[in-house]
Amino acid sequence: MAEQDRSIQSPPTIYDVARAAGVSIASVSRVLNGNRNPRQETRERVLRAVADLGFVPDGAARALSARLKEVVGVVFRRVPWQLTSEGSFAEEDESLQFTDVINRGIEVAAQRQGYNLLVGSVGVDDQDAHRRIMTMARKSDGLILHDRAVHPSRLAQIARQVPVVTLAGIASPVTANVRGDNGAGMTELARHLLLDHGYPTIAYLAGHADSPDNLARREALAREAARARALFADGPRWQGNYYAAGGARVIALLLADKMPLPRAIACANDQTAIGVLHALSRHGIDVPGEVAVTGFDDIPVARHLHPRLTTVRQPIQELGATAFDVLRSMIGSRDRAGREIVLPTTLVLRESCGCTAGGRQ
Amino acid sequence: MAEQDRSIQSPPTIYDVARAAGVSIASVSRVLNGNRNPRQETRERVLRAVADLGFVPDGAARALSARLKEVVGVVFRRVPWQLTSEGSFAEEDESLQFTDVINRGIEVAAQRQGYNLLVGSVGVDDQDAHRRIMTMARKSDGLILHDRAVHPSRLAQIARQVPVVTLAGIASPVTANVRGDNGAGMTELARHLLLDHGYPTIAYLAGHADSPDNLARREALAREAARARALFADGPRWQGNYYAAGGARVIALLLADKMPLPRAIACANDQTAIGVLHALSRHGIDVPGEVAVTGFDDIPVARHLHPRLTTVRQPIQELGATAFDVLRSMIGSRDRAGREIVLPTTLVLRESCGCTAGGRQ
DNA sequence: GCCGCTCAAGTAAGCGCTTACTGGCACAGC
DNA sequence: GCTGTGCCAGTAAGCGCTTACTTGAGCGGC
Numbered sequence: 122m123a124e125q126d127r128s129i130q131s132p133p134t135i136y137d138v139a140r141a142a143g144v145s146i147a148s149v150s151r152v153l154n155g156n157r158n159p160r161q162e163t164r165e166r167v168l169r170a171v172a173d174l175g176f177v178p179d180g181a182a183r184a185l186s187a188r189l190k191e192v193v194g195v196v197f198r199r200v201p202w203q204l205t206s207e208g209s210f211a212e213e214d215e216s217l218q219f220t221d222v223i224n225r226g227i228e229v230a231a232q233r234q235g236y237n238l239l240v241g242s243v244g245v246d247d248q249d250a251h252r253r254i255m256t257m258a259r260k261s262d263g264l265i266l267h268d269r270a271v272h273p274s275r276l277a278q279i280a281r282q283v284p285v286v287t288l289a290g291i292a293s294p295v296t297a298n299v300r301g302d303n304g305a306g307m308t309e310l311a312r313h314l315l316l317d318h319g320y321p322t323i324a325y326l327a328g329h330a331d332s333p334d335n336l337a338r339r340e341a342l343a344r345e346a347a348r349a350r351a352l353f354a355d356g357p358r359w360q361g362n363y364y365a366a367g368g369a370r371v372i373a374l375l376l377a378d379k380m381p382l383p384r385a386i387a388c389a390n391d392q393t394a395i396g397v398l399h400a401l402s403r404h405g406i407d408v409p410g411e412v413a414v415t416g417f418d419d420i421p422v423a424r425h426l427h428p429r430l431t432t433v434r435q436p437i438q439e440l441g442a443t444a445f446d447v448l449r450s451m452i453g454s455r456d457r458a459g460r461e462i463v464l465p466t467t468l469v470l471r472e473s474c475g476c477t478a479g480g481r482q
Numbered sequence: 483m484a485e486q487d488r489s490i491q492s493p494p495t496i497y498d499v500a501r502a503a504g505v506s507i508a509s510v511s512r513v514l515n516g517n518r519n520p521r522q523e524t525r526e527r528v529l530r531a532v533a534d535l536g537f538v539p540d541g542a543a544r545a546l547s548a549r550l551k552e553v554v555g556v557v558f559r560r561v562p563w564q565l566t567s568e569g570s571f572a573e574e575d576e577s578l579q580f581t582d583v584i585n586r587g588i589e590v591a592a593q594r595q596g597y598n599l600l601v602g603s604v605g606v607d608d609q610d611a612h613r614r615i616m617t618m619a620r621k622s623d624g625l626i627l628h629d630r631a632v633h634p635s636r637l638a639q640i641a642r643q644v645p646v647v648t649l650a651g652i653a654s655p656v657t658a659n660v661r662g663d664n665g666a667g668m669t670e671l672a673r674h675l676l677l678d679h680g681y682p683t684i685a686y687l688a689g690h691a692d693s694p695d696n697l698a699r700r701e702a703l704a705r706e707a708a709r710a711r712a713l714f715a716d717g718p719r720w721q722g723n724y725y726a727a728g729g730a731r732v733i734a735l736l737l738a739d740k741m742p743l744p745r746a747i748a749c750a751n752d753q754t755a756i757g758v759l760h761a762l763s764r765h766g767i768d769v770p771g772e773v774a775v776t777g778f779d780d781i782p783v784a785r786h787l788h789p790r791l792t793t794v795r796q797p798i799q800e801l802g803a804t805a806f807d808v809l810r811s812m813i814g815s816r817d818r819a820g821r822e823i824v825l826p827t828t829l830v831l832r833e834s835c836g837c838t839a840g841g842r843q
Numbered sequence: 844g845c846c847g848c849t850c851a852a853g854t855a856a857g858c859g860c861t862t863a864c865t866g867g868c869a870c871a872g873c
Numbered sequence: 874g875c876t877g878t879g880c881c882a883g884t885a886a887g888c889g890c891t892t893a894c895t896t897g898a899g900c901g902g903c
Contacts, residue, residue, distance in 0.1 A: 180621030182889035260541030
C-alpha cells in the first residue's frame with residue numbers, strides 16, 4: 122500500500138506509523154511491546170500500519186530508551202599472521218575451531234532470548250585492544266571473554282562497566298567463569314593411558330603457561346603419572362602454545378636433539394596434537410605403535426586425523442550456551458558474579474592412543 | 483583518583499565528565515571527537531577527567547545522535563540439527579569452516595575502521611528468520627548476507643532499510659555482491675583433470691540447486707568436459723547439498739545401485755568432497771587410484787584429509803574483507819549497489835586428483 | 844445525579860550523546 | 874571609540890524510542 126520503491130530513503134520511524142494509524146506514538150509503542158492496554162481495534166489499526174510501512178524499531182533508540190541493547194559482546198584472541206607460517210600450518214585457520222564452535226553455542230542461546238552477538242578479536246600484542254574492548258562493552262549489555270582475551274589485571278576495570286563472563290579462566294569477585302572439567306577429564310584420560318594401556322613413560326605437551334586450563338590439565342596428568350609410578354616428562358622442552366605449530370616445533374626440536382620420546386604424549390589440546398601427529402609422521406614415527414598421542418577438546422577435525430585422535434570431549438557448544446545464560450542472568454542484576462560453572466567432559470577413545478578402530482567413538 | 487571500587491554502578495556519562503572537568507558537555511564531546519575547536523588547556527582538563535572516570539561513550543546514544551552505529555550485521559545459514567546425524571558427520575561443525583573464515587576476514591577489515599560485527603544465523607525453515615534479520619538490520623549500519631541466508635524475494639525489502647552486500651549471490655539493483663571466480667577456477671581444475679590426467683569420465687557432485695556459485699561451477703565443468711569429449715555425469719543422482727553428508731549419501735546410493743563410478747568426481751565444494759572421500763574409503767575404493775576426487779574453496783581441513791585434497795582455492799578471508807569494504811562504501815551513500823566484485827581463484831594440486839604428493843601445494 | 848473508579852489513549856520527559864546556533868571576548872582596522 | 878572578525882565554549886535542539894503521568898470517557902453505586 123504505502124510501498125516505496127525508491128531505495129535511498131531512511132526507514133520509517135514510529136512517528137510515521139502513528140500518523141498512518143491515526144494514533145499517538147505511545148500507542149504504537151504499547152502495541153508493539155505487548156502492553157495489554159490498547160484495545161483490539163486500535164491494536165489492529167497500528168499493526169496494519171506497521172505492516173504497510175515495514176516498520177522495525179531502531180535498535181539504538183530502543184536501547185537508549187529502554188536501557189537494554191539486547192546485544193552481548195564476545196571477545197577472543199587472534200593469532201598474529203607473522204607467527205603463522207611455521208611448517209604448513211596456517212594458525213589463523215586452525216585456531217578457528219574451538220573458538221568458533223563456542224561462539225556458535227553462544228549465538229544459538231542468545232538468539233532464543235532475542236539477543237545478538239557482537240564479536241571482536243584482539244591481537245596478541247595489540248596496543249589498542251583495551252580501548253576496543255571498552256567500545257564493545259558500551260555497545261552491548263555484557264561481555265563474554267575467551268581464554269586470554271584480556272589480561273587479568275584489566276578484568277576489574279571492564280567488569281565495572283558491564284557484566285563479564287570468562288571462558289577458561291577463573292572466577293573473580295566481579296566476574297563469573299565457565300569451563301570444562303579439566304581435572305576429571307585429564308584424570309580419566311591419564312588412567313586410560315597409564316593403566317589400560319600400561320604406558321611406562323608419558324609427557325605433557327603444554328599450552329600457554331598462563332592459561333588456567335593448561336595448568337589444571339598438567340596437574341591432573343602429573344598426579345596420575347606419579348600414582349602409576351610412570352615417568353612423567355614436562356618442562357621447557359615440552360612447552361607448546363595451544364596451536365599446531367607449537368606442537369610440531371616441540372617434536373622437531375626433541376628429535377633434532379636426539380632425545381628419546383616417551384611412550385605416550387598427552388597434548389594440551391587437539392590443535393597441539395595435530396601438529397605433533399604431523400611432525401611424527403614426517404619423521405616416520407608410527408602413531409600409536411611407537412608413540413601414543415592424545416588431545417583435549419574433541420574439535421571437529423579430530424575425527425578426520427590419521428590416526429583418528431583420542432581425546433577428551435568438552436561440550437563445546439554447551440560451554441558457549443552456558444556462558445550466555447550466566448551472562449544473561451547477570452544483566453540487570455549482576456548478582457551471579459564470582460560464580461564458577463564447570464561442565465562435565467567425556468573420554469573419547471579413537472585410534473591414536475593405541476585402541477583399535479572399534480573403540481568407543 | 484575518582485576511582486570507584488564498588489561494582490554495581492552504572493558507567494559514567496558525558497555529564498559526569500563535564501562536571502569533573504568544569505566544562506560543558508559540548509566541550510567534552512568536541513575534545514573526544516577530535517574537533518579542532520577546544521584549546522589546549524581545556525582539552526587537557528577534559529582528557530584528565532575522562533581518564534580519571536574511565537569514561538567511554540555509550541554506543542546507543544552515540545549511534546542515535548550521530549546516525550551511525552559503527553556495526554555491520556552478518557547473517558549466515560545454519561544447518562538444522564536433525565539433518566546432521568547422517569553417518570559420522572556433524573554438519574553443524576563441518577559447516578563452520580567456510581563461513582567462519584569469511585567472517586574472520588570481515589571482522590579484521592571492520593576493525594580497522596572501528597566497526598564491530600553483529601552476527602546472527604538463520605535456520606533452514608526458520609519462520610522467524612525475516613523478523614530477526616530486520617532486527618539485526620536496525621541494530622547495524624548495513625548487512626552482509628552469506629550464501630542463501632535470505633530468500634532473494636526478501637532482498638529488496640531488506641535493502642530498502644540498509645545497504646546490503648551478498649556473498650556468493652548475484653548483484654541486484656539494490657545490493658552488491660562479492661564472490662570468487664567460479665568460472666575460471668572450475669575451468670582450470672577441469673582442464674587439469676581432463677587434459678593433464680586425461681580422465682575420460684567425470685561427474686559434478688552438485689551443491690544446492692539454488693546457489694549461483696553451484697550453477698556457475700557446474701556450467702564450467704560441463705563445458706570443459708564437452709570440449710574434451712569426456713563423458714559428463716550430473717543430474718538428480720549427483721545432487722548434494724554442500725555438506726559432507728550430502729556427498730557421502732550420493733556415493734552410498736550410487737554404490738548401492740551398483741552404478742559404475744566415473745573416473746573423476748569434481749565436488750561442488752570441499753565439504754562435499756570430505757563426505758565423498760569417507761564414503762569411498764568405507765567401500766574400499768582407492769582415491770585417486772580408482773576415482774579422483776576434487777573440491778572447491780580450499781578450507782583449512784582440506785590439507786589434512788587422506789589423500790590430501792586437490793581443490794580450487796578461493797581467497798576466503800579476502801572475500802570477507804572485500805565484502806566489508808564494499809559495504810562500508812555504501813554506508814551513507816549507497817551508490818555502489820548493483821556492483822559485482824569477483825576475486826580470483828587458484829588451482830591447488832595435492833594428491834586426490836592423482837598428482838603425486840610433490841605437486842604444487 | 845454526583846462521585847469515584849477503571850481503562851484507553853495522549854502528553855511529555857527523559858535516555859546520553861552530537862552539533863547548529865548563539866554569545867562573549869580579544870584584537871585589528873578605520 | 875566603534876564595528877568587524879575570529880575563536881572558544883556554552884545553550885539547546887534534536888536523534889527515535891519507552892514509560893510515568895495526565896486526561897477524559899464510560900459506568901456502577903449511593
